[in-house]
Amino acid sequence: MKFRLSSEYGELSEVRNSIPHRGIDFAMPEGTELRSLMNGTVERVVDFGTNNLGKGVFIRNEDGTLSIYGHMSQIKVKLGEKLQAGESIGFSGNTGNSTGAHLHYAMKDSNGQWIDPTPVAENVSNMSGDGFNFGEFILDKYNAFADKVIGAEAKFLGIPTKETFQETLQVWLINIGNTITDLMPEIGTGITIAAGIAIMFTGNFPKYITRWGFAMMGVISWLILAK
Incomplete structure (x- = not known):
């Protein structure tokens, strides 16, 4: 895995006010390029300021699941934009309710229920950072x-x-x-x-x-x- 998994799904901490962590966090330098995990459509582009996810992107994947990227420093995509797996969506950051630069990644199923994204953690990690090669991703x-x-x-x-x-x-x-x-x-x-x-x-x-x-x-x- 390219980036360290710094916080697991369902984890409890004082920072989250006793609310279980609804995603997974990757420790990575601010400004790390982020890419779409799967083919999909940009469903929401948000900026909650110093609250919650801060700057984030919600992508509806072709399989019906929803990918949520949070605490971003810059967003490169627009609402309704069609994406292919591996396309750049922006850069990681430290916006929102965050204690340090990282990527928060979460998933919901087609019914809108939170699901554990841990099974795709390695893919999310490999999609982030410089030197990404989509051909190598497919080979992996x-x-x-x-x-x-x-x-x-x-x-x-x-x-x-x-x-x-x-x-x-x-x-x-x-x-x-x-x-x-x-x-x-x-x-x-x-x-x-x-x-x-x-x-x-x-x-x-x-x-x-x-x-x-x-x-x-x-x-x-x-x-x-x-x-």
């Missing part, structure tokens, strides 16, 4: 999804860990390459070499090779059957 989301897929495959196969699964796939690919060398020398040799390179690359099979492993085996099987 893909990597997280791929990790879940690999874990599910390992569980289905009765393999205790992802690393063990990667090692098993490593052996499978080598054996497949050796097995079909007699049938299709060029392809078999190529697979064996590729698997060998992967072994030298790292002690465990790289994740990207693991992900493509099953696709590769599918193609190989089709070629064998087609022949």
